[in-house]
């Protein structure tokens with residue numbers, strides 16, 4: 001929630017963990033196919049989301065200061081509103097649903113001046129079943145996936161007679177990638193506090209959240225514009241860049257991932273990263289019948305990086321004489 005119109009006061013309320021499971025939503029089609037990803041769309045036979053909604057409005061002040069509930073929309077009703085509107089949604093994306101439902105709240109309740117909705121996709125994967133044609137994906141049975149998931153935040157505000165989008169961001173969260181060899185970390189500051197040895201071929205395990213914003217938010221909200229970028233494509237770009245590059249650090253790796261995303265998707269304005277270093281501890285360098293090593297979970301504390309990039313970073317990179325080839 002922004003604090004404008006509210007002076008310096010924080011004031012909002014809402015509902016978290018609104019689980020929405022919609023079957024047979026509109027299939028996602030018309031996306032740009034990129035070399036790094038086999039993703040071509042999604043059937044949306046099952047469309048699952050865990051939503052958090054927060055609403056604001058000056059008229060809610062007396063509910064806090066006087067116990068006056070006359071304008072309070074119960075958070076239980078908000079949950080019902082979201083669930084019932086999932087039946088009316090005609091689009092194919094989580095971002096689109098958040099925008100649709102947020103607008104309906106503002107249109108329905110004049111006391112609401114702003115709505116922020118935050119969602120995490122509940123990922124379901126097709127199971128493979130036997131058939132006379134070999135193994136094929138079931139169109140009826142799905143398994144709950146515990147891997148990474150897509151995320152979205154949409155914020156809308158009333159502006160006179162209109163409703164404006166004031167914030168929109170898409171994400172892939174909790175991506176966990178391990179590369180068994182071909183990463184290093186050397187050349188860092190060495191002083192009396194340094195005990196870490198330099199490494200030129202470490203296994204590198206990263207936890208990664210990637211966020212993106214569109215130049216024109218409508219491209220991310222309206223799947224019929226054919227400019228939607230799916231979280232699976234961003235995930236696959238990250239994996240491809242990790243595979244292809246011998247990275248000297250996580251810092252440089254996420255920069256290269258960002259360049260590749262910006263290059264593939266000129267409709268995006270900004271990419272940002274939060275990464276976490278979970279590199280395993282090496283216990284046995286070389287097993288008896290090599291190659292092979294033995295590792296165990298790392299001990300805390302864990303390092304992290306945060307970085308954001310725009311199309312200007314890609315332009316600067318492309319205008320720079322390159323030694324190592326282009327992204």
Ligand SMILES: O=c1[nH]c(=O)c2[nH]c(=O)[nH]c2[nH]1
Nearest residue numbers: 185196248249250251277303
């Ligand atoms: O990729 C890395 N970046 C760092 O900044 C860092 N620091 C550290 O101890 N290990 C690593 N690895």
